[in-house]
Amino acid sequence: MKTSQNQDERTGAAGAAEETLRVIANLPAPDGLVDRVQTRLRTAPRSARVLSWPMVFAPGGWVYGPAVRGVAAAAIVCVVAGGGWRIYSHVQPAASARIITMPAPASTGRGFSTAGSVHTPDPRPEPTHAVDAAAAPSMKPNLARPSKTEHAKKAPKKLPPADAAK
Amino acid sequence: MSASLHLPWMEITPTAVHDQASQHANEEALAALVEQYATTLYRVAFSVLRNAADAEDAVQEAFLRVLRHRDSLSEIRDHRVWLVRIVWNIVLDRKRRAKTRPETDDVSELARVLPAKGLSAEEIAVAVQHHTRVLRLLEKLPVKEREVLVLSAFEELSSVEIAAVLGVTESSVRSRLFRARKLMAELLERPRSVR
Numbered sequence: 125m126k127t128s129q130n131q132d133e134r135t136g137a138a139g140a141a142e143e144t145l146r147v148i149a150n151l152p153a154p155d156g157l158v159d160r161v162q163t164r165l166r167t168a169p170r171s172a173r174v175l176s177w178p179m180v181f182a183p184g185g186w187v188y189g190p191a192v193r194g195v196a197a198a199a200i201v202c203v204v205a206g207g208g209w210r211i212y213s214h215v216q217p218a219a220s221a222r223i224i225t226m227p228a229p230a231s232t233g234r235g236f237s238t239a240g241s242v243h244t245p246d247p248r249p250e251p252t253h254a255v256d257a258a259a260a261p262s263m264k265p266n267l268a269r270p271s272k273t274e275h276a277k278k279a280p281k282k283l284p285p286a287d288a289a290k
Numbered sequence: 291m292s293a294s295l296h297l298p299w300m301e302i303t304p305t306a307v308h309d310q311a312s313q314h315a316n317e318e319a320l321a322a323l324v325e326q327y328a329t330t331l332y333r334v335a336f337s338v339l340r341n342a343a344d345a346e347d348a349v350q351e352a353f354l355r356v357l358r359h360r361d362s363l364s365e366i367r368d369h370r371v372w373l374v375r376i377v378w379n380i381v382l383d384r385k386r387r388a389k390t391r392p393e394t395d396d397v398s399e400l401a402r403v404l405p406a407k408g409l410s411a412e413e414i415a416v417a418v419q420h421h422t423r424v425l426r427l428l429e430k431l432p433v434k435e436r437e438v439l440v441l442s443a444f445e446e447l448s449s450v451e452i453a454a455v456l457g458v459t460e461s462s463v464r465s466r467l468f469r470a471r472k473l474m475a476e477l478l479e480r481p482r483s484v485r
Contacts, residue, residue: 138475138478140478141478142439142442142443144421144424144425145337148421148443150333150445151333151404153328157332158324158325161328165324165353165357
């Protein structure tokens with residue numbers, strides 16, 4: 125019973141709110157509204173134009189005739205074709221690809237390169253003293269480098285000069 | 291014997307005649323739309339803006355938009371819904387922009403526009419106060435519910451047409467309307483329960 129009473133109250137409240145909205149929705153328009161809108165539409169610019177073209181360019185003008193359109197289309201084709209031909213005639217076909225042999229690197233091995241330096245023989249003259257080949261000890265190749273002790277043992281003792289013995 | 295100069299480009303082509311005729315027809319159609327729907331659009335605009343001058347501006351702007359698209363008038367199936375949708379978008383946009391401005395005084399504006407035939411000054415004051423309170427509570431509703439409730443007050447708009455104006459389905463219009471009524475009733479009851 126109480127629930128239905130609350131329901132009725134709510135419906136009545138909502139109805140009152142809607143009544144207000146209905147009053148506003150049925151308000152009469154101000155006098156002369158239609159005339160003012162019509163006047164505004166009459167004075168409004170017909171369409172947004174950046175440039176004011178003469179009537180011949182307006183839709184329906186003679187510019188839009190089929191002959192003029194054909195001439196315009198032909199002119200566009202000529203311009204495009206001419207431009208294409210001009211580009212074609214000026215641009216030469218590229219030469220065939222050539223193989224360029226690169227110089228071999230100076231040093232292919234690892235390590236430091238010679239940096240282009242060339243070995244040249246020593247320009248100094250030959251030594252003037254002749255080496256006595258007979259005096260030279262004949263040694264086996266493996267004994268070419270005697271040890272320091274051996275060298276010290278076999279080394280001839282310094283003899284006093286012959287003149288001094290006398 | 292007069293030799294008249296006649297060049298092909300001087301002829302008025304049938305296309306030009308057709309264009310002029312269609313333009314004239316469009317202008318006549320637009321004038322008819324203004325005659326028929328200006329009042330409805332004004333009411334829709336006023337229900338949101340609640341200011342007579344702003345509502346009239348919105349109506350004029352709506353018809354100026356129609357003027358720009360007058361060539362496509364013949365493609366519109368339901369002019370009424372189309373126009374209401376245009377003015378609805380305009381007023382919502384204006385209201386959004388006007389939020390920075392101080393709100394208009396609803397009481398004085400309503401007292402000026404509400405019909406007062408056969409009512410005493412005291413009765414008018416009470417009615418205006420009541421309507422003002424309802425409208426202020428209406429602002430507390432969620433946007434979607436409020437929009438549906440405002441548009442449902444227009445007898446000339448069915449739920450299908452309201453759905454078309456808002457760009458939603460008819461079922462969502464009905465559910466929103468139900469929620470709006472419920473919320474509105476709660477808001478109206480709240481001060482009484484406090485007392």
